[in-house]
Amino acid sequence: MGDFNAILSFADKQSPCTKGKRCSLFGGFVDSCELQDLVFSSLAFTWQRGGTFVRLDRALENDAWMTSFPQALVSHLPHVKSDHQPILLSTRPDLNMDKDKWTFASNIADSLNKFTTYVKDWNKDVYGFLGSHKRQLMRELNNIEKALERTDSSFLARKEMEVRDELKNVLNHEDLL
Incomplete structure (x- = not known):
């Protein structure tokens, strides 16, 4: 979980000037380790400047971790003191x-x-x-x-x-x- 400063897919970037392109090194790492993005709620992007929105921050999981925490959910919180939005990992979002x-x-x-x-x-x-x-x-x-x-x-x-x-x-x- 963290700020990877790289995107995994075209959908990770929205910009009037350029299109999103998968970072091959980061994508290769994610693929070789058999990782997947955790499900997230709320805002789609975690960084913005001007009209450009990018999802740079994410939480990754493998099958074993997902088996241990099947209800895990990532929330993108509003950014306040940074140009990145903090991400919150809830392993039991249903727990009250x-x-x-x-x-x-x-x-x-x-x-x-x-x-x-x-x-x-x-x-x-x-x-x-x-x-x-x-x-x-x-x-x-x-x-x-x-x-x-x-x-x-x-x-x-x-x-x-x-x-x-x-x-x-x-x-x-x-x-x-």
Whole structure:
């Protein structure tokens, strides 16, 4: 999994100027090791500049790995601090962590609940709804990037920069916490 800076197929690149071409060395490596791309969700491309979109970042697997993790899924997240979109590998995307499954001694649970309530109230008073605002900005950025994959729009490009700047600001505030 990572940034390979190479494409495997014509579909890995969308550009008004040039067509995608398989990198023979990278393709040969993938073929000789009998690797395949993991299934991904969301955005098709992980790097962009201007009107050029390329899938440079990917996760590869072999049959043995896929047998061990049959539900594995790669998500392309919105890029924020880099020209590449981070990729997230979920080996069990269907797994939903149920908070009720975790049990504590009642006095510890009560103390944690009181502390959590206090911190949430403090966070709301000092920073607003930082987490929900971050999620909203990431959804908005993801939608803009999807739209930019389909059409070249200076309005969307400007909006993308505005949302990205606001998200960077939110992430910087989050780092302070």
